Amino acid sequence: MAIEHKTRTQLVVEAIREKILSGDIKAGDPLRQAALAEELNVSRIPIREALLQLEGEGLVEFEAHKGATATELSAAQVDEIFELRALLEAELLKHSIHKLTEQDFAEAQALLNELETAAAAGDSYLTTGTLNSRFHAKLYSRAERPHTEELVNMLNKNSERYARMHIMQSGGVDRAPDGHQELLDLCRSGNSSKACAFLQEHIVSAKDDIKALLLKMEAEA
Amino acid sequence: MAIEHKTRTQLVVEAIREKILSGDIKAGDPLRQAALAEELNVSRIPIREALLQLEGEGLVEFEAHKGATATELSAAQVDEIFELRALLEAELLKHSIHKLTEQDFAEAQALLNELETAAAAGDSYLTTGTLNSRFHAKLYSRAERPHTEELVNMLNKNSERYARMHIMQSGGVDRAPDGHQELLDLCRSGNSSKACAFLQEHIVSAKDDIKALLLKMEAEA
DNA sequence: TGATTGCATATCGCATACATTATACTGATC
DNA sequence: GATCAGTATAATGTATGCGATATGCAATCA
Known part of the structure; x- marks a missing residue:
């Protein structure tokens, strides 16, 4: 190396x-x-x-x-970015889901378990955030769509600081590891359209939380 | 100014x-x-x-x-980029189509007429390419999705040189102004899902032409 | 008093020059 | 003849310094 x-x-x-x-x-x-x-x-x-x-x-x-x-993002722009993420991550999952191996599922499950432990232990965003990204990346890993992946990464960087703010604000609690488990199970079942729809839902609901926070901040300013 | x-x-x-x-x-x-x-x-x-x-x-x-x-793009990557364009441009159209005014339609039609004239006159890519972009941009102009627009612009820049190669190769003829007219008519009719589907089709078919060219070039090299 | 011009200062844009890294070549060794 | 070490060369990476631009303030004038 x-x-x-x-x-x-x-x-x-x-x-x-x-x-x-x-x-x-x-x-x-x-x-x-x-x-x-x-x-x-x-x-x-x-x-x-x-x-x-x-x-x-x-x-x-x-x-x-x-x-x-x-860069300063308005609530409307955050909206747009999360919707783009939903669209593109679903696309990645669609192309990856049928190529995922048993090994992949096992690794994803391991990451998820680790994430739950870390979240329960109240670990910092550095830990939970990284595990979260790695879990998602694992699910998309067989998509073979490098440009899409890069766009998603870029969008994630743009939304990450708002996600962090949101987590700070709600007392450092990461939400929805249950959602993650359900997503993984859906992927395992091989039901592509259901899994993608669930993923979109998952991202959009995160958006709503953050958007609410931002609207409050915009109102204050 | x-x-x-x-x-x-x-x-x-x-x-x-x-x-x-x-x-x-x-x-x-x-x-x-x-x-x-x-x-x-x-x-x-x-x-x-x-x-x-x-x-x-x-x-x-x-x-x-x-x-x-x-940057060097493999045939697979060109594939990906065009599919991303199809996805994102359809998204733009979806958000824009119902907000387009009569004025917008008239301007789009004017651009299209100009494009046909230029294509018939065998004008350079600088002219036809610009008109083509402006036509598409007009259709998306009410989407109010700045980030999506920027991503589309980026993808366009990446595919443009291959599109130019393709046009050169086929004797400088721009294809499918008919497709453009049909697209515009669909937009006017307000049938969002049909218009978006047609747009996706339009982009994907352009992809197939270019991909064929690239595969030939890869085989030669 | 209010608007306008001119100047001072902070900051940026870029040319020059030097330091660092990668690579091609040379020669030695086996 | 093949392989490797060491060096030479070319290209990139970075520091320093100077000229250009923007902005705020003070002086001037209507």
């Missing part, structure tokens, strides 16, 4: 992304190149390049001569 | 994008920073920043310490 040589720009990308997703940098905040450069002990070049990459991920907006800001 | 001040990086982005879409730079070709810098009379910094933006658009792939290459 080759050790990978990370470039400074990559490290900066990860640092800033985490700052945005964790809420350390809030939506709409300006991202000053010089300040970030000093904080991360690099020159402004890797900062600029990192910001450009994050713009591609949709987390940052760049305006010439004015600087970058963390 | 404020004159917009284009940054060097933006100009470079446009220059390289056009080189890729036009086939001047072919899929898989390496993009040497120094060479591009000299050719476009700028330093390597704006070149690097432009390449990063193009990576976000999916036209370029960046690998640390190895440089950038124009």
